[in-house]
Amino acid sequence: MITEIIINAFLVSFMLVIALFIVNTRKVIFTILLAGTYSLVAALMFVSLDAVDVAFTEASVGAGISTILFLAALSFLPKEEVQESFNKNNIFALSICLLIGGLLIWASYDLPMVGNENNPVHQHLVSDFIEGSKNHIGIPNVVTAILASYRGYDTFGETIVIYTAGLAVFILLYNRTLKETNKSVKNEISKK
């Protein structure tokens, strides 16, 4: 129990430090790399909560591929952020952030303890899912059983969302290059 508390406290404070560094730095590449590190620490956090599948997804998607895609997008960005001058709106935004954060922390005192078997989450459907994934579906990983079989509709929706997002990005960027190519062709024609 005490080791768990120490590990969790270490991970949370580590995440906090990384977040402060992200806010502080002006170089875009540092921001991207630190965001990847943040995802990796979040993955460790999920492992300590026994959510191995989520940790795996966080490590591969959050720390891996999104960092690479951000780096690929970085080549279109300026290397450094512009230093914004301080104004009154910042205080307003900061107070709203602190207010919302405080409310969330306050609300978290009403949450049940993590991992307690008497929690409302574990009372309703979960026992059916755990039993069913052993007897009906017959695979040891309950997460896969829920993801692919019991909640197949949701996963289908997720797949379609990813598919649509990929196509949308492709169409946006493809049209951009096409338009610019057309423009340069027109320019060349008008020069002649």
Next chain:
Amino acid sequence: MNNLILKVCTKVLFTPIILFGLYVQFHGDFGPGGGFQAGVIVAAAFILYAMVFGVDKCKIIMPSKLNFFLLVLGAFLYGFVGVVGLILGEPYLSYDLLGSNKQSGQHIGILLVEFGVGLTVCNVMICLFYSFANFKFGRNKND
């Protein structure tokens, strides 16, 4: 990029990364993993190859047309498994009648569905990377 160490390491690592992706894909029933993670891992192998050897070299092993075909095929496979269940007289996306008994039917259904998810995720990631790379290429060419 003209770094010999990077090139040799990429060539050595390319196959094990894909192998690990396939392991995660088909071992998702028994351990952590599944279509989403496996797709991302396999895509990482292709993106690594594209970053080191250039996008044009990568398009030889994964052409844009094949990329799009697999992208659509993954989502189609998922929907199609549901339709097969529908034809066999079950609700959409329930796999009980796909095999000889309920359990093997569920196994086959989950395997196919996860494979569809993996294909779509992998090819969406590759497609995103290609789009970014092409975008840059198109703009530089016109400048």
